[in-house]
Amino acid sequence: MVKEATVDSNKVEINSPPTGMQVVFREFRKDRLAMFSLISLVLVIVGVFIWAWLIDQEALMRVSLRDKYAEPGEKFFLGADLGGKDILGQLVIGARNSIAIAIAITIITVTFGIIVGLVCGYFGGWIDNMFMRIIDFFITIPSLMVIIVFVTIIPKYTVKEFILIMSLFLWTSTARLVRSKALSESRRDYVNASKTMGTPGILIIFKEIMPNLSSILIVELTLSFAGNVGIETGLSYLGFGLPPQTPSLGTLVSYANNPLVLQEKWWVWIPAAIFILLMMLGINYVGQALRRSADAKQRLG
Amino acid sequence: MWKIIVRRVLIMIPQLFVLSLLIFILAKQLPGDPFTGLLTPDTDPNRIEELRELAGLNDPWYVQYVNWIGNAAQGDFGKSYTYKIKVSTLIGEKALNTFWLSLVSAIILYLIAIPLGVLAGRYQDTIFDKIIVFYSFVTYAIPTFVLALIFLFIFGYQLHWFPTVGSVDVKYDPGTAGYFWSKLYHMLLPAITTAILGTTSVIQYLRSEIIDAKSLDYVRTARSKGIPVNKVYSRHIFRNSLLPIAAFLGFTITGLLVGSIFIETIFGYPGMGQLFISSLLSRDYSVITALVMLFGLLALLGSLLSDIIMSIVDPRIRIE
Numbered sequence: 001m002v003k004e005a006t007v008d009s010n011k012v013e014i015n016s017p018p019t020g021m022q023v024v025f026r027e028f029r030k031d032r033l034a035m036f037s038l039i040s041l042v043l044v045i046v047g048v049f050i051w052a053w054l055i056d057q058e059a060l061m062r063v064s065l066r067d068k069y070a071e072p073g074e075k076f077f078l079g080a081d082l083g084g085k086d087i088l089g090q091l092v093i094g095a096r097n098s099i100a101i102a103i104a105i106t107i108i109t110v111t112f113g114i115i116v117g118l119v120c121g122y123f124g125g126w127i128d129n130m131f132m133r134i135i136d137f138f139i140t141i142p143s144l145m146v147i148i149v150f151v152t153i154i155p156k157y158t159v160k161e162f163i164l165i166m167s168l169f170l171w172t173s174t175a176r177l178v179r180s181k182a183l184s185e186s187r188r189d190y191v192n193a194s195k196t197m198g199t200p201g202i203l204i205i206f207k208e209i210m211p212n213l214s215s216i217l218i219v220e221l222t223l224s225f226a227g228n229v230g231i232e233t234g235l236s237y238l239g240f241g242l243p244p245q246t247p248s249l250g251t252l253v254s255y256a257n258n259p260l261v262l263q264e265k266w267w268v269w270i271p272a273a274i275f276i277l278l279m280m281l282g283i284n285y286v287g288q289a290l291r292r293s294a295d296a297k298q299r300l301g
Numbered sequence: 302m303w304k305i306i307v308r309r310v311l312i313m314i315p316q317l318f319v320l321s322l323l324i325f326i327l328a329k330q331l332p333g334d335p336f337t338g339l340l341t342p343d344t345d346p347n348r349i350e351e352l353r354e355l356a357g358l359n360d361p362w363y364v365q366y367v368n369w370i371g372n373a374a375q376g377d378f379g380k381s382y383t384y385k386i387k388v389s390t391l392i393g394e395k396a397l398n399t400f401w402l403s404l405v406s407a408i409i410l411y412l413i414a415i416p417l418g419v420l421a422g423r424y425q426d427t428i429f430d431k432i433i434v435f436y437s438f439v440t441y442a443i444p445t446f447v448l449a450l451i452f453l454f455i456f457g458y459q460l461h462w463f464p465t466v467g468s469v470d471v472k473y474d475p476g477t478a479g480y481f482w483s484k485l486y487h488m489l490l491p492a493i494t495t496a497i498l499g500t501t502s503v504i505q506y507l508r509s510e511i512i513d514a515k516s517l518d519y520v521r522t523a524r525s526k527g528i529p530v531n532k533v534y535s536r537h538i539f540r541n542s543l544l545p546i547a548a549f550l551g552f553t554i555t556g557l558l559v560g561s562i563f564i565e566t567i568f569g570y571p572g573m574g575q576l577f578i579s580s581l582l583s584r585d586y587s588v589i590t591a592l593v594m595l596f597g598l599l600a601l602l603g604s605l606l607s608d609i610i611m612s613i614v615d616p617r618i619r620i621e
Binding site for chain 2: 136140142144145146148149150152153226233237238240250253262263266269270273277283284285
């Protein structure tokens with residue numbers, strides 16, 4: 001974005017280059033699909049939370065054998081499952097749970113990753129060395145398998161424990177990315193100037209370096225949210241995700257493990273699978289648009 | 302060159318050690334032990350205690366760990382308690398299935414990704430390129446199990462193009478041509494699914510590599526010598542861009558292994574991924590620990606392989 005200077009005969013007006021949210025806004029205005037994804041994602045997430053709040057979960061979970069595998073129709077808009085439970089209601093509750101848990105994991109892992117990354121990148125030395133060895137270890141182990149083993153050994157685990165287990169293994173990529181950015185940022189002149197003025201390190205990190213990385217952090221936040229939705233639904237699909245009393249979108253899809261359901265009772269699992277698919281596409285598309293706006297070379301708008 | 306390999310292998314050892322310790326401690330926490338399943342009302346508690354003593358389950362954990370790791374280093378992971386055979390034999394059978402599946406997947410992956418990547422790079426910013434970029438975005442965003450289930454539903458159950466379960470038709474005898482084709486046929490749908498999901502990184506890398514190469518001096522030289530455009534692409538650019546793709550091979554292996562947990566479970570393919578899930582459900586912890594260790598080792602070897610190929614291909618890495 002080149003600085004535009006319009007010279008008038010009487011007055012000189014200088015437009016400052018677009019910054020922060022302006023850049024993001026311009027990018028989204030240029031890319032209609034990204035705008036559409038963003039708006040529909042926000043609407044869906046808000047809608048799901050409100051709808052799920054209105055649903056009486058007890059009535060939903062009541063087994064009614066008469067409606068076993070009821071087809072989509074007047075009584076059940078999307079049909080019913082083995083226990084005659086409404087699929088649509090389960091879909092809304094499942095989506096609410098999946099989204100809420102993915103948000104929780106994202107907040108924990110990104111916060112932790114940012115702090116570790118910034119501290120390692122700025123201070124370097126033994127702190128950096130220690131954390132990098134830990135991160136190397138986490139990256140090489142088959143974390144999905146270890147998460148599954150963890151979930152199996154904890155007797156009667158709850159949502160809180162599930163979030164903590166996932167977070168334990170998923171903070172490393174953010175930390176690595178932020179560290180590499182913070183490393184190059186902390187060699188800049190403004191940081192050195194601030195150091196010579198005697199600003200404490202912690203202030204330089206959070207008040208000076210972090211705002212300069214904010215665009216990258218937003219991208220990382222979005223993409224890791226998408227990743228977390230994928231991992232959580234995947235684990236729940238395998239039966240090693242959310243505890244049974246907290247249905248997730250993955251739980252709904254996992255009914256398809258029964259060949260009869262997969263083949264003939266498609267209305268049980270297809271809606272959830274398509275919901276996951278569209279949500280993943282939407283979040284990732286928004287993430288890509290954000291990434292483009294964070295990089296001046298790739299911007300469309 | 303050798304220095305790098307030796308250094309990388311030396312780094313691997315502590316990583317494997319920590320992983321083995323972690324896995325061992327986790328496995329010890331699994332509820333129940335192998336003898337819980339043998340309990341019947343007539344069982345003498347003393348007999349169970351005797352068995353536990355014999356199996357070394359009453360030793361302190363570090364003694365057990367040293368015994369276990371010592372045997373594991375020699376390839377002996379003990380016996381599977383559900384299948385009553387040696388873990389190494391059990392995994393050996395399944396590993397072969399997973400190996401063939403991964404090989405077929407990798408071949409299909411490169412068959413799809415290389416032409417698409419080259420074409421997208423060559424016809425940059427055309428409709429064609431946009432479609433390929435969109436395709437690679439979709440396959441990046443879609444979770445493994447969703448695509449696998451949708452494919453199984455459409456191509457397996459609705460269109461009946463592919464078998465929906467197993468790794469071979471029982472009516473054929475091993476060794477015959479029919480057996481071989483049946484095996485390949487069973488592998489095809491899972492392999493295509495895995496391949497499609499893995500194409501993104503190769504396509505994107507190849508595409509940007511080719512776009513960068515277009516404006517480089519050697520390409521201009523070749524063009525100014527009068528070499529036709531097609532030949533410049535096939536002989537000059539393609540070769541230069543392909544080498545780094547080779548380096549992805551190691552990471553591709555790691556990716557295929559992780560994907561195999563979902564793919565094999567969904568397609569009912571008897572490989573290591575499916576064995577992992579079924580042994581977790583039956584608490585067969587000698588198999589679980591062996592599998593996690595094996596996957597960890599393979600992932601490390603995969604990234605080692607990538608580094609080695611990279612340093613052969615790119616001399617700059619060797620010097621560092």
